[in-house]
Each structure stands twice: as C-alpha cells, then as structure tokens.
Amino acid sequence: AQEKRTFYWVSHGSPADPVWTYFLQGAQQWATDTGNTVNTSFHSGDVPSHQEAIRAAIAAGADGIVTSSPDPGSLVEVAKEANAAKIPIININTPDPTASFDAYVGGDLVVYGKNWAQYLVDKGLVKSGDFVWMPVEVPGATYGVQEEEGIASVFKPLNITWEVTDATLDQAEIITRMSDYLTANRTKVKAIIGLGDLVTGSIKRVFDQVGVKPGEIPVVGWGNSLDTTGEVKEGYVNAAQWQDPQATSYVGLSLASMAKSGIPTGFNVIVGALYEKDTAQIYDDVLKGGQK
Amino acid sequence: MAEELIRMENIGKFYGRVQALKDVNLVVNRREIVGLLGDNGAGKSTLIKVLSGAVPASSGDIYISGRKVKMKSTNDAIANGIETIYQDSALVPQLSIARNLFLGREPTIGPAILGRLDTAKMNEVSRELLKQVGISKNIPPDTPIGMLSGGERQAVAIARAMHFDSELIILDEPTNNLGVAETRGVLNFVRRARDTDHACILIAHNIHHVFQVVDRIVVMRHGQVVADNIDPKVTSVDEVERIITGMEEEALL
Amino acid sequence: MAEELIRMENIGKFYGRVQALKDVNLVVNRREIVGLLGDNGAGKSTLIKVLSGAVPASSGDIYISGRKVKMKSTNDAIANGIETIYQDSALVPQLSIARNLFLGREPTIGPAILGRLDTAKMNEVSRELLKQVGISKNIPPDTPIGMLSGGERQAVAIARAMHFDSELIILDEPTNNLGVAETRGVLNFVRRARDTDHACILIAHNIHHVFQVVDRIVVMRHGQVVADNIDPKVTSVDEVERIITGMEEEALL
Amino acid sequence: MNNQYFLRNLIAKPEFGPFVLLALEIAIFTAINPNFLSPQNISNTLAFTVELGLIALAMTLLMTAGEFDLSVGSVFGFAPVLMWTLFNSEIMPLGLAFFVALLVASLIGMANAWFVARLKIPSFLVTLGMLLVVRGTALFVTDGFPQRTWSAGGSFLADILVGSFNIGPFRIYMSLFWFVLAVLVLGYVLNRTKAGNWIQAAGGNPGAARARGVGVEKTKVALFMLSATLAGFSGIISSIRTSAANPNSGTGYELEVIAMVVIGGTALTGGRGTIIGTVLGIFILRTMRNGIIMVGVPGLAYNIFIGAIILGMMALHSWLERRHQAGT
Amino acid sequence: MNNQYFLRNLIAKPEFGPFVLLALEIAIFTAINPNFLSPQNISNTLAFTVELGLIALAMTLLMTAGEFDLSVGSVFGFAPVLMWTLFNSEIMPLGLAFFVALLVASLIGMANAWFVARLKIPSFLVTLGMLLVVRGTALFVTDGFPQRTWSAGGSFLADILVGSFNIGPFRIYMSLFWFVLAVLVLGYVLNRTKAGNWIQAAGGNPGAARARGVGVEKTKVALFMLSATLAGFSGIISSIRTSAANPNSGTGYELEVIAMVVIGGTALTGGRGTIIGTVLGIFILRTMRNGIIMVGVPGLAYNIFIGAIILGMMALHSWLERRHQAGT
Ligand SMILES: Nc1ncnc2c1ncn2[C@@H]1O[C@H](COP(=O)(O)OP(=O)(O)OP(=O)(O)O)[C@@H](O)[C@H]1O
Ligand SMILES: Nc1ncnc2c1ncn2[C@@H]1O[C@H](COP(=O)(O)OP(=O)(O)OP(=O)(O)O)[C@@H](O)[C@H]1O
Numbered sequence A: 001a002q003e004k005r006t007f008y009w010v011s012h013g014s015p016a017d018p019v020w021t022y023f024l025q026g027a028q029q030w031a032t033d034t035g036n037t038v039n040t041s042f043h044s045g046d047v048p049s050h051q052e053a054i055r056a057a058i059a060a061g062a063d064g065i066v067t068s069s070p071d072p073g074s075l076v077e078v079a080k081e082a083n084a085a086k087i088p089i090i091n092i093n094t095p096d097p098t099a100s101f102d103a104y105v106g107g108d109l110v111v112y113g114k115n116w117a118q119y120l121v122d123k124g125l126v127k128s129g130d131f132v133w134m135p136v137e138v139p140g141a142t143y144g145v146q147e148e149e150g151i152a153s154v155f156k157p158l159n160i161t162w163e164v165t166d167a168t169l170d171q172a173e174i175i176t177r178m179s180d181y182l183t184a185n186r187t188k189v190k191a192i193i194g195l196g197d198l199v200t201g202s203i204k205r206v207f208d209q210v211g212v213k214p215g216e217i218p219v220v221g222w223g224n225s226l227d228t229t230g231e232v233k234e235g236y237v238n239a240a241q242w243q244d245p246q247a248t249s250y251v252g253l254s255l256a257s258m259a260k261s262g263i264p265t266g267f268n269v270i271v272g273a274l275y276e277k278d279t280a281q282i283y284d285d286v287l288k289g290g291q292k
Numbered sequence B, C: 001m002a003e004e005l006i007r008m009e010n011i012g013k014f015y016g017r018v019q020a021l022k023d024v025n026l027v028v029n030r031r032e033i034v035g036l037l038g039d040n041g042a043g044k045s046t047l048i049k050v051l052s053g054a055v056p057a058s059s060g061d062i063y064i065s066g067r068k069v070k071m072k073s074t075n076d077a078i079a080n081g082i083e084t085i086y087q088d089s090a091l092v093p094q095l096s097i098a099r100n101l102f103l104g105r106e107p108t109i110g111p112a113i114l115g116r117l118d119t120a121k122m123n124e125v126s127r128e129l130l131k132q133v134g135i136s137k138n139i140p141p142d143t144p145i146g147m148l149s150g151g152e153r154q155a156v157a158i159a160r161a162m163h164f165d166s167e168l169i170i171l172d173e174p175t176n177n178l179g180v181a182e183t184r185g186v187l188n189f190v191r192r193a194r195d196t197d198h199a200c201i202l203i204a205h206n207i208h209h210v211f212q213v214v215d216r217i218v219v220m221r222h223g224q225v226v227a228d229n230i231d232p233k234v235t236s237v238d239e240v241e242r243i244i245t246g247m248e249e250e251a252l253l
Numbered sequence D, E: 001m002n003n004q005y006f007l008r009n010l011i012a013k014p015e016f017g018p019f020v021l022l023a024l025e026i027a028i029f030t031a032i033n034p035n036f037l038s039p040q041n042i043s044n045t046l047a048f049t050v051e052l053g054l055i056a057l058a059m060t061l062l063m064t065a066g067e068f069d070l071s072v073g074s075v076f077g078f079a080p081v082l083m084w085t086l087f088n089s090e091i092m093p094l095g096l097a098f099f100v101a102l103l104v105a106s107l108i109g110m111a112n113a114w115f116v117a118r119l120k121i122p123s124f125l126v127t128l129g130m131l132l133v134v135r136g137t138a139l140f141v142t143d144g145f146p147q148r149t150w151s152a153g154g155s156f157l158a159d160i161l162v163g164s165f166n167i168g169p170f171r172i173y174m175s176l177f178w179f180v181l182a183v184l185v186l187g188y189v190l191n192r193t194k195a196g197n198w199i200q201a202a203g204g205n206p207g208a209a210r211a212r213g214v215g216v217e218k219t220k221v222a223l224f225m226l227s228a229t230l231a232g233f234s235g236i237i238s239s240i241r242t243s244a245a246n247p248n249s250g251t252g253y254e255l256e257v258i259a260m261v262v263i264g265g266t267a268l269t270g271g272r273g274t275i276i277g278t279v280l281g282i283f284i285l286r287t288m289r290n291g292i293i294m295v296g297v298p299g300l301a302y303n304i305f306i307g308a309i310i311l312g313m314m315a316l317h318s319w320l321e322r323r324h325q326a327g328t
C-alpha cells in the first residue's frame, strides 16, 4: 500500500476548551482511518509559539499542515514558507483570507455572530434600547472578537446595547461569576449570547442557582457540547450554533492529503448550522457518539 | 582508669576543595570536661559538627562506648546521647522562648504528634530555666526569640542544653555575647555537668573561662590536633596561648 | 576642653510595647574611646542602632558637632561620618571577602555605578587588611564569606571598618568569636583609631578587653545609663562588674 | 488604661490588618449596592468560597513550613475526573471511587514532597512541573472530554459532601461545614500541637529544627500530602455541586489561593502562619470578586479592578503594619 | 593532575548541571528526529527563543536581587498593543509610539518597585496585582480587539528590531543580536560592575547591604524598570515579527521565564545569579517545546512531557550538585 505520511495539526485553541476536544477527535479519527500519523499541538492563542510550531512542522518535512488561525494576518509569513516548501497548508475553524492557505474548512465567525443577533431580533426577543449580556471565556481571543463584530453589525443600527464579560475557562469560576452577574443585573438583561461553548453550556446551572426559569431570559450562542444540546432540549437555550468540529478536522486533513498526492485544492468547505429544540437531538447523538 | 565515652579516629573533612580537618583523633572520657581551643578557622566547629552529625566526615570513624557508630544526621547523634549547642545559635526566631526550649521534645497532652502542647508546664519550666541560666530581667516565656538581644538568645540556647542533659554536651563558644551574670551561669552549668555524670566539650576563645572549668585542654591548628593532653592545673594560660598561635607567630606583637 | 562630637539627648525607644531605652543621654568627644558596658538586654545594641540610623528612636535628639541631625537611615549616619560594625556581623554570605570589604564603596574603573570593579586593587587591599587584622591563615580574597569560620567572618567585618575609617567608629562586641591573634589585632586597631583622630564606641562583654583600650566607661542597665564617667585608670574591674550587675545581685554567686 | 492595653493588643495582632480590610470592603460594596448583603448573594458567594477556602487552609500550613504548592489547581481538576471516570466506566462504585481519587491525590502530594524534601529542589519548580504533569494526565486520559456526572441529590456521598438546605432565607451547602471543620482542626494543629510547633520551626529555621531532632522532612511530606488531598477533596465537592467534571477545572487557582494566604498575613518565606488570617484572606478575595460584579464595573475592566484592589489593600495593609511597628 | 583540577573546577561551576541537561536533550531529540538539528529548525527555534530570552535575562538580575516579577507576560502583551494603538489612531508616528510604549512599560516597572521597595509588600502580590491591572487595561482600551499591524519590512524600526537575513542556510533575525547584546551587557553588569555587586548584596543580605550605604531600594527600582522595559521591548519585537498585537499575548510567560532562570541555577531566594546559566535555561526549555512537537508527542500529552522533563531535569540537577558537594 501507500507509504505512511506525517501531518501536523496545529490548533490555536486551548486544550481547556471542550469544543477543541471534538476537533481533535476528528483528527485522531482520520489518523486511525487512513493509517497516517497526525502530530497535534495546542497553543492557547499564543501567536509566537503557534508560528514556531508550524515552522517546526515545515522543518520536519511534514506531508501537510492543518492549522487554525490565532489572529487574522498572523500566519501570512508562515503560510508563504509552507507554500515555498511545497507543503500543503489548510486553514480550519476560523478563516484568514490574507494568508496564502491552500484551502479553508470551517464556518465564518462573523457570520455566526450576525446570525445570533439576527435570530434574537427576528424572533422579537430583543428590541431597540434593550441590553444584551455576552459572557466569554477568554476576552480578546479571536473567536469572541469576531463574533462580537458580527453581532455589532446587527445591534448597533438598532440601538441595542451589550456588554462582554470575562468568565474564564474554569467551570466553577464561570458559574460563580455568571451567577454574580445575573444576580446583580437580572432586570437589566433582556437576552444572553454565549460567545463560547463553556459559557453557553453553563446557562442551566447558572439559571438554577439564581432561580431563573428556562425561557425567562432568551439565550443563543455556541452549541458544540452535550451540556448545550441538553439545554436546548430543556428550553434553557433558544438556539445554538453547531460547528461540525470533527468533520472540520477530518475534511481538512483529507484535503491536505489529497493536495500532497498532487490534486490541487481549489475550493473551501463551509460548515455549520444554527439549531433549535426540534433538531437538537441530532447533534446530541453526534456528540455522544464522540464520547466513547 | 578513665572510662572512654567517645573516640574519634582519623577524621578528615573536605569542603569541596578546602581541607578543614586532617587525621584528627579525639577521645572524651565519661565525666570529663574537655576544652577545645584553637584560632579562628582551626577546625573546632567542623570537628564537633562531625561528631554531632550536622556535617558528614569525609573519612574516619566514630566510636561511642567502644561501639562504632554512623553519624548520618543530627538524629543519630541525639539518639546516641549527644547534645550540641552551636556557635550560630540554633533557635527559631519566630517561635517563643518556651517553644524553642522544648523544640523537638515538646511535652503534650494526648496523642503523640497531634497532642496538645502542655503550655502550662512548658512555661513553668522555661521560667525556672531562664532564672538558672542567670537572666536577671523578667522575660515572659511566650516572647518570640526575634525580640531578644544577642546575649539573651544565647542564654536561651544554653538553658535548653541544661534541661535536656545527655551523656555528652557540646558547647561551641557558649559564652560569646554573654554578660557577667549569664557567663557565671554557664560556667556553673558546666561544672555541674560533671557532678551529674555528664561529659562535656567546651569551645571558647576566652581562655580564662576555659581554665576555670575544664579537666583537660585539646588544641587544634590548621585542621589538626597539635596538643591533646594539657592539664590546666599544670600549664599556664600564656603557654597555652603560645601553643594556640604557634610559636612562629610569637613575633607578631 | 574636650571637643564634643556626638550628643544624644533623652533618647527613648519602644519596640511595640517593650521599652528598650528610657531617657538616655550620651556624649562622645573627638578622639575619645568610650566603652559601653551592660548586661544582656541592657539596651546597648539598641542605643547604637539608634545612633547609626538602623532603628528610629521613639523620642529624643541627636547632635553631631553641635548640629541637630535626623537619623532616618543608615545612609544618614554614614553621611555624617559614623561607621558601625554590628554584633550580628553584617556580611553577605554569597559574596567574596573582597566584595564584602568594599561593599557600598567599590573602587571602579570607568563610569560610576556601571563602572568595572577594580578587582586587582580590591584583592590587593583585602590581602593587606586580612593580614593587619591578624588572620594567620592565607585566605584568598575571592573566597565567599559563607565558607569562612565564625571568627574569620568577624575579622572581615573588622577589617572593613579599619579601612573605611570615619569620624566615629562603633564596634558592637567585635571580639566575640575571635581568637588570640585576631583579638590583638582588633584592640590594636582601636588604639590606633585615637591616634589617627577618630572617636570610637566599643561594646564588649569581656571587661578586660575594654579596660585595655578605653578612655572612659559608660554603663547601662535596663535601658538606662547608670554611670557615664568611669575612668578605667581609677576604678577597678571588680567595681565596674558590680555596677553592671547592680549591687542587689551581689548575692547571686 | 486596661482598655487601651486591650486595644493595643488587638491592633498588634497580625490578623488586625486583614480584618479591617474585609470590614471596609463589605461596607463599601454594601453602600454601593445594598443587594450585596442579600441572603441570596451571601449564599451564592459562600458556595464556591469554601471550596477554594479548603485549599487555602492546607496551603497555610504548607507555607508556614516554608514551602508552597502550585499543583493544587491541577489536582482540584484531576481528582473528580478520576473519580467519575472510574465510576462511569463501571470499574467501581462511587464511594470507592471517591476514596481512590483521594488516595491518588495524596500520592501526588507525596511525590511533590519527595522531590522537595529528598532531592532539595525548590518547591516552585517541583510543583510547577507537577502541575503540568497532573493537568496533562487529566487531559490525556479523558481525551479532553468532560466526564459525565449526575446532578447531586439522592446519593449518600452527595448528601454528605454537598447536600444543601435552607436556614431561613439562606441556602447553606454541606461544604460550609467541612470548611468550618477544617478551620477548627487545622487552627488547632497549627497553634496548639506539637505538630504545629514543628511546622513553624521547619519554616522558621529548618537547620535549627533539624539539629533538635525535629522531623523537618517528615513534616513537609505530611503537609504536601494534606494540601494535595484537600485540593482533591475540594475538587470533588465542587464537581458534584456544579455537576461538571472537566479536566481543566482549577486552572489558575494556585495563584489565587496563595494570594489569599499571603493577604491573611502568613509569611511568604515561612515560619509564621495564621489560619484566622487565611479565613479573612479567603473572604477578602472572594468578596472582592463578587462585589465587583455586583456593583457593576464594566465586564472587560474586571481584572483592572481586581488587580488595583489587591494593590490598594496591600498598601493599606503595609500602612497598618507600619503604624503598629512604630509603637507608642 | 592539572587536567583533573581543571575538570573538577568545571564540574564545580553552577552552570555545569544545566549544560549537561541541554546537551542530553539535544542528543535525544536529534536521535529521534534528525531534522531537529536542521538549519531551518534551528533558525525557527532561535526566533522566538531570544524574545522570551530577553525577559529571562532581566529576570535573572531581578531574582538575584531577591525579587521577582509576575507582570512581565502582561507587559509583553500590553506594550505592542499600546504602540499600535497610538500609531493606528494616528496620534503619533511609529518611531515615537515605540518609545512611548517603552516608557510606559518602564513606568509599570517603577510602580511595581514602588510597592515592593517603599511599601515592603512581597513582590509576589504586587506583581500579581499588576499583572491583572495591565492585562485588564490592555483588554479594556482595545475592547478586546487585536490591533492592526503591518507586516514587517520596509520601515527603519522594523529592520532594526526584527530584520532578518541569511547566513549560509541559517535565517537570522536581528532580535538574536539584541539578545546577544543583552547577554553581554547584563552578564558584564552582574559579574563585573559595582551595580552587580549591589544586586547580589541586595539579594544576599539586604540588611547588611543597607547598613553599608548600598542603595538597595534604588537597585531594586532600577531592576524592576529594566525587567518591565525589556518585557515591553520583547513584546514589540515579537509583535512585529509575528504581525500580531493581541491584548492576550504573553499569557503565562511569567512562569516559563522564572522556570528558565531557576533551571539555569539562579537562586529562587536571591543572592546568587548567573546569566550564562539563564542562557542555558532558556535553551533547555525552548528546545524542549520545539523538540516535543518535532518528535510528535500528542497535543494533549504535551504538558505531561514538559512537566515530566522539568521534574526529571531537576532531579538530575540535584544529583549533579550533590556529587559535587560531596567533595573529594
Ligand atoms: N561550609 C563551609 N564551606 C567551605 N569551607 C568551610 C565551611 N565551613 C568552614 N569552612 C572552612 O573550614 C575551616 C575550619 O572552620 P571551622 O568553622 O571549623 O573553624 P573554627 O575552628 O570553628 O573557627 P572559629 O573559632 O572562627 O569559629 C575554615 O578555614 C573555614 O574556612
Ligand atoms: N526587634 C526587637 N523587638 C522587640 N524587642 C527587642 C528587639 N530588639 C531588642 N529588643 C529588646 O530590647 C532590649 C534591649 O536589647 P539590646 O539588643 O539593645 O540589648 P544589649 O544591651 O545589646 O544586649 P546584649 O549584650 O545581649 O547584646 C532587650 O530586652 C530586647 O528584648
């Protein structure tokens, strides 16, 4: 059969972020299915070490590189170097069109943000003058920033105000801080957008602690965890964004391997869906299947 | 005739490349007070640190009552009945006088290590000891060591040895920092040690103090023993001083 | 007739609730060697710490050559020509002998603080000083202080004061830990201080040492000065001992 | 006269500074938002506070003995993950899994102690290394997935550890009782027992303690094990209460816990420690976090305020200390 | 005889342990993946290593003086954000913004020093507080958004700071020269100058140093400012090289930098420091991170390895030390 190949899968995510667990799982599944080696690393948004890892992959003579982008523009140089070394380099999770990647697999965070805001507006859950609370695990990290950009494009013209708060990546701390915030601002908050998987997945526990009934405050946000699929089913969360994490990694690696074999990757793959109560079970099953 | 308690044989000690002790032999008999003299850096402190397990010897053997022993830690020495009062007095500045006095041998009410400290007893004994050692001021036993003057600290260290008397008590320059009354207290303590069946090694630069109490004087120079059987009743202070400094340094003054 | 150098007036000092000094008055004249005696905890170290800016007085004033001065830090004292050698000798264990000797006053080649240390000169002077202070062994000046014996450290601290002589030199128990030769070196140094126009305060528990060199003796007890004009040529050692301990303690021995 | 003496004595206590800080803090927050003292908010704050507090109490003893432990946060995350993994994969019943998890935690502490006490490596490096190993192991064995937990209630273990009940308007968790128990026991150990004397001596002057036959190394081993075990215990409590066992929980707790201990007045260099001070330190820091959100500072400015308050409180603290030391 | 003396002298050096560790590490990684020593990988590793290295060098001096600085990571993130904000909002040209950013960084260091030296608050708490304030400020002023940067090249400033050129097969960044310069200057300062003597004295026995008129406080102020300024400088270099200015960058660097310094042999308690040791420590840790990716350790197990290697290296280190101390 074909000789074994080595691919590098470089993530700007934090291993503390459950959604990246699913991304990782996709990569591992692909390695098992194809018999190739996939070397993985996490860099928690640290640009220098992320770049260094990609360069290490280039130096090691990788057969392909699959990477997310820690910051728009931050991988322009290394992408060029990979191109020069004729190593396929595929962008996943967050797009960075300024860099010369061979292809992109994933959604568009700005669009996701816009969708959430539009959902709240269209369903009449918020109106002009309202205040929306947007907790995030790591303020300043790319995902939250881009989502906020999309949200702002909808809310700003409608004169809806919002605040981003720092929830951290720690489960107990998230619940504590979110409960504190909700206790203090219960009357003011008209809707919640969970900018990350951990915060959205904590909504039920926070509502229970503060004594807010499901549905009393509308919630939208990320939905790549069993916690959130459950919350959607029980009515704590109105709508959640699905990102196809496993598929993203799997397809990204496939594209890299295909490019290595000489078939150019002249297209991007866009994934993702916003789901409500009726379709939540599908994603619940996908995620449970992931957790063996 | 005299019954041997400690025998150190051919002790050598290197600190990295520095040779601090070279083939040192020392015998201490029961009920004997030995004065260990020598100029600065002669190796006195190092020798007794070896004996008390504080630093390991590079070579040589130690016998207690004729039995060869390994001194791997201070616990070994304590188990063998050797009590030491170090030059750089070994107290914990944050703890009170009473707690320092009983450190490592605290009387407790109730189960072993988690037993409650018997503070009443500790305070009482402490007060008694401070008086015996000659501290004239009335210092409460719960005063932290850090609040004492240099001499008061030294006195506390002495008081500790007085209480937990062992077979051999080693005193490294115990009268430094001490005032008139306190010095008297310490010398009395050494004299009493013999009467109560203990041996004692006394290191001091004040030769007059040494002459007042010891049975025998051992002199070290440059890491070696240069005289080990000087009788203070026979030899004069001046002569011992000459032995300490080495004749050739006579010219210095 | 004598020209006044230092005048301390009504100095009081509390450590928290402990009163260490109470209305102390002390005068030191130029070219005068004053012996400061007192039992442990009498307040001697505290008094000279106040004078050298190491601890702030709770009350009272200090005059230098008749000029009132504030001693807020040791720098103030140094600027006023007061040099102190503390009982707990103030050396940096990690640094070499030479670096300790010149600490704070390093000779450099080139620009001020970033100038290169003049090691050649430092080593040369250090060797010379160690010889003067009576250290018989040949210790290289780049030996870290941490590797020296107790007495050797003390000798280094003395050597430092000998080199950087100021108007007033304060020695707090400088002969503790010192051997015969080293003690001689220190006492010679004190004698020479007067000849070279310096005043000196000497604290020591060995009254014999004090008697050999001082012009005048001041005695403290329980934080107060109880005698401040004892002439060692007139008063006997025994009498001074009685003053130090207080008559009432006569009974003790 | 006697009154004044009493007052001076009170001010002289090392716990006086932190006490004033806490009082001030509560007063200010309540003035800005009266809800701050509402039963609901108090119950809220207490829930998580005591979990972190348990770790801080053990850390107080360890720091008094002159060492510290950066790995507590990772053990906090690892122990519940281990427990739930054992239970979920049906290897053993929950009660047994609970004890195994605590046992493993205590072994981690023993490993720390071995490096520190036997190999004489600074505890900073040892426990930093251990932090990475334990955290990494938690991630690796779970593949990064949070472990499934059932929500509390029903089980005997859950009732004992985190059962909650209402006293008047307050919702009290069982963990509060564990905390109070730990305060009493550890306060007693530190201040009244032989072990306490050894702990203080080990931190104050280890050489002197060793020369007196004090088992300095043994003491440290016991304390490292205590600190790891309590970190694991508190992690399990927290995981049952929040129904979440995430391999990453506890990230960054180590610094917060050390800050609590130091603010309370325990010396960073060892030798002097106070359990009461730590209790105050725990409440000072947690109240601050809660209060800042309650009074409504902008979300992204949260850290600025936390940092500024730590600095401000320390400045006040040092000023109080100075006043006291100046005497009279 | 003479040879043996030379060897013994070499082994006695505190830098010998770290040196052996680094050699071992390189040997092992190269054995597993020969590409590890390829010019391309060496150039790659050097690029970021020297940026972190700059901070570690300053930290070495600070730790020798008995203090440490947890806020370096936040200054690393803040300085470039400030510079780019000033430039992007057209308040000032880039060159000026560069100096303003460095100036602000040095003021942060001064603030740290003020709390530590004047108020006598442990540097652990002060710099932890400062870390939160600086990180929070970076987030708050940017609203969390990364600043736009242009890619390097063209500008005079960019050339000086991060310009790169090829020497044979190696691609060398200007930052390497800044690093070498810092090694030489700081090594000289620490070992040969009056200032160096003061730094060591301040850490070894501050009381003694003060009594001799050494400006212990002034020395510390200078070092805190140095550490913050170099952290800012290295942040700016890094941001230009990577074309990214994110308010979160530098998170967690503080612990890594301190670990580098301690692994190199500088005492955590002050008084003894070695620049050469730190250089070795820097390479030991960075090589490890790079090597682990090269040899393909799974991402989630990454931390286990880093932690285990820190522990293993420290054990080896302590064993080497012991052998040496045993004498003969
Ligand atoms: N830890 C150490 N490292 C290296 N050398 C040491 C160490 N301790 C002592 N030395 C050296 O060993 C020699 C003997 O020292 P020691 O302390 O035994 O002398 P001593 O006779 O007690 O002197 P003193 O009367 O001054 O206390 C000295 O020259 C000293 O420099
Ligand atoms: N830092 C301190 N805190 C509290 N009390 C102190 C402190 N330093 C000294 N004292 C107290 O002040 C008194 C005077 O101490 P000082 O050190 O001045 O005595 P001294 O005359 O030098 O004694 P010695 O001869 O023993 O050195 C002592 O009773 C001591 O307990």
Ligand SMILES: [Mg+2]
Binding pocket: B044, B045, B046, B087, B172, C149, C150, C151
């Ligand atoms: Mg000695």
Ligand SMILES: [Mg+2]
Binding pocket: B149, B150, B151, C044, C045, C046, C087, C172
């Ligand atoms: Mg004194």
